[in-house]
Amino acid sequence: MDSRADRRRDWRDTVSDAADLALLGILTVLAAAPVLTAGAAVGTASAAVHDWLTTGSWPPARRTLSRFGRALLPGVPAVLIGLAAAGLLVADLAALATGRVPGGTVALVLTIVVVTALLGYAAAIVVEVGRTGGTGWRSAVIRAARGCLDHPANCAALAGTSTVAVLVGALVTPVAVPILAGYALAALHAVARRRPVARVELS
Template sequence: MESRAEQPPRRDWRDTVRDGADLALLGILTVLASAPVLTAGAAIGTASAAVHDWLATGSWPTARQIISRFGRGLLPGVPATLLGLAAVGLLATNLTALATGRVPGGGVGLVATVVVAAALLGYAAAIVVEVGRTGGTGWAAAVPRAARTCLDHPATCAALAGTSLVAVLLGVLVTPVAVPILAGYALAAVHAVARRRPLTRAELS
């Protein structure tokens, strides 16, 4: 029988508050680091790696590790940022055009576009999780791994899509000053979903 001394300490409300504050700070720092736009890929990758470490080990990476990961992820993150912005812009344009009736398709086209956008959100979330598992870099390698995961385990992609869609809707509904805080919670949520469902494992680069 395990002795009392060997049992892990029981978590209480103070641990929950501390975790919430950590995630809020992570979201704020991620948004600030993404402000120059082209650094968004490195910021998101670094934050994803930090969340992965926290969930896997129970502790956050050191400031030195975070800065090192951010520096290594700057150049690899630029193409990911540009592609992400292009995809968001294209989807937003299509949704606006369908919703205002400027292009044919009506309700059916609008629903189809929303479904495609949700699926892409799930795919993007899978990519972000994969990047976090490889230390915040490796965007190019994460793309095919995430695609393979979504094809082999559509339920995983659907769960990630649903989680990401809820985060986006909350981001629209809450006051703008709370959006950076929400970013940290959204990252933790997609990582938590991925840990409950199988994603392709990758070695640290």
């Protein structure tokens, strides 16, 4: 049961939530700054958002730091794979857009569709990691893949949310990007709660 829906909320709650999510985004970006810690940072932030939406309150700082510490090593492979995939996709898009490789507009559009779908899949993985306390990337990959294959509309909803977040991030001033990160993460979890990606047992 979502305890956040069990009580009346006013404008002060909205302002408090906005401030909390902004702080979450800033802390996540700072924790991810060394790059190799990005997996742990995103997983821990995702777990915090999951707790917040489930219980109505943020996890204690001690639990969050413990989660971050446990997630450091498991998150490194996720970061490396993510960076490699992103680099290949960006290079492919750049080559198609500048005409350096054949395919033209059709190939460019198809590549954009693939990139969007992969964004949705990546978002599903992040949500699944959050549901299991910020770790378990390997099992999250499997659960997210199964969920997206069984329910394509779920993945499409996450893909749309991720795409909007990326576009907004490209348009706003760089100093606002960390703030946007917290809101984007909350939006992904909100979409996933309306459209469950996979049924999992919390660990």
